Amino acid sequence: MKRLVFLDLDGTVITHQQTVPDSAREACQRAVENGHTLWMCTGRCLTEIYPWLWDIGFHGFIGANGAHGMLDGVDVFDHRISTEKINEVEAYFKEHGITRVWQAPDAMYPSETYMGNFFAHDEKVAQDWADYIKQVEPYFRKDVPTSASKAMFTIPDDVDLEVEDVAHHFRDSLNIIPASVDTGVGKTGELMQIGYTKGTGLAEVAEKLGFPIEHTISVGDALNDLELVQTAGLGIAMGNAVPEVKAAADWISTSIYEDGLATAMEYAGLVG
Template sequence: MTRLVFLDVDGTLIDHSQRVPASAQEAVRAAVDAGHVLMLCTGRAIPEIYPDIWDLGFTGIVASNGAYVRLGADVLTDVRLDAAQVAEVSGVLDDLGAHYVWQSPDAMHPSAGFAQAFTELAALTGGQWDRYLDYIADYTREGLPESSSKCTFTVPSATGHDLSDVTGALAGAYTVFAGSISTGAGVSGELVANGVSKGAGLARVVAHLGADVADTIAVGDSANDLPMLAAAGTSIAMGNGTPEAKAAASWVTSRIDEDGLARAFAHAALI
């Protein structure tokens, strides 16, 4: 039976060194060879997906937490915040002393503070993020975009603010998830338009293909994966996942560095 599989990227498919573990590479290729349809389902935008990830055989992507969905060459969803919304959110984040980056299918617009913090993080982690910084360089633009799929931000602890200050200032006008990647001490978050989520992206792909949601499998590890885990027929959390992700899943595999994805695929009878 053909299954439709949705995979988170950070902490699920790629590890802290920005690489796909060998066991995960083998598992993905084996599942594709077995006839299953594999989709990336990530908070990352298209400019943040390394070519060697695509080379594993993914059919499409639910990107930017569901704001952009592409199946093959067909774009199924492309929800953008407009220039006025981008300016509003940026103003709130600036007032709170946050660092942020606007992510779209074709460009990345980091604030000066975000770019500097990420460069410092790469140095502090022994170059683990150098690959990421090098890859997105060609897509990086200055200033605010005219439209954007998503905003990722970090509120440094030194500001005295937290995620509730961001959501409070925006008064429910947007959907905010706790972030899984931080550029340093503090809290991080991810912001998209209301109604956008990985779960909604999964549902869009299922509807387009005329598939049965019971035949879908989702694997993730963090807050933005919760809607995806809830929407899938079978949900699996990584052993390195958050307590909330583990509680939301029907099964918990081992950590990413302990062959977690390969074990998840074996459990789901994909390989």
């Protein structure tokens, strides 16, 4: 039976140093050779995807935590946050001194000081994220977008707010969770539309392709992977996953630094 395989990127395929373990690369390529279809399923938007990731064998893309989906370069779905909601968030962030970057499939809209978070902590963090910054800089725009797939935001350490406070404020209209990417500066969150997650993205893809959801496989590690692991026919947590994802998983692999993705794909019968 051929499978649709949905893989988180950061912490599952890509290390914090923005590299892919050789074992993960080889396992993905073997899975494709065996007839399975690999989907990136990530909080990143299309502008944040390194071109070389496609060479590993991915054909499908679910980005922005389920807001945008593509197969072989063609949109499958594209759900956006409205201008009205963006303006409401902008006013709240400005009032509380919160920096942000709005993310869309074709552009990124960072506030003036947001990207400095990647360099402010220490030299090691800056080195780890250098390739990422190089990837996304050509897509930076200075204005406020009229629509966006999602946003990342950082609450400075001297602001008396937590990510949970922001989530409570927008609880009726937006889904806000602690971010899966930590720059070491402030408190970082992800802001998304209510009703769209990596899990809904998986389900939407399966429905549009007429593929039985019970024959899908997912692997993830962060809080934004919870619904992905819950929705797939076989949901696997990385050994470095947060407790909530491990609790929801059908099986737990080793960490990304211990051949975790290759081990997960072997368990799932994708590489034999």
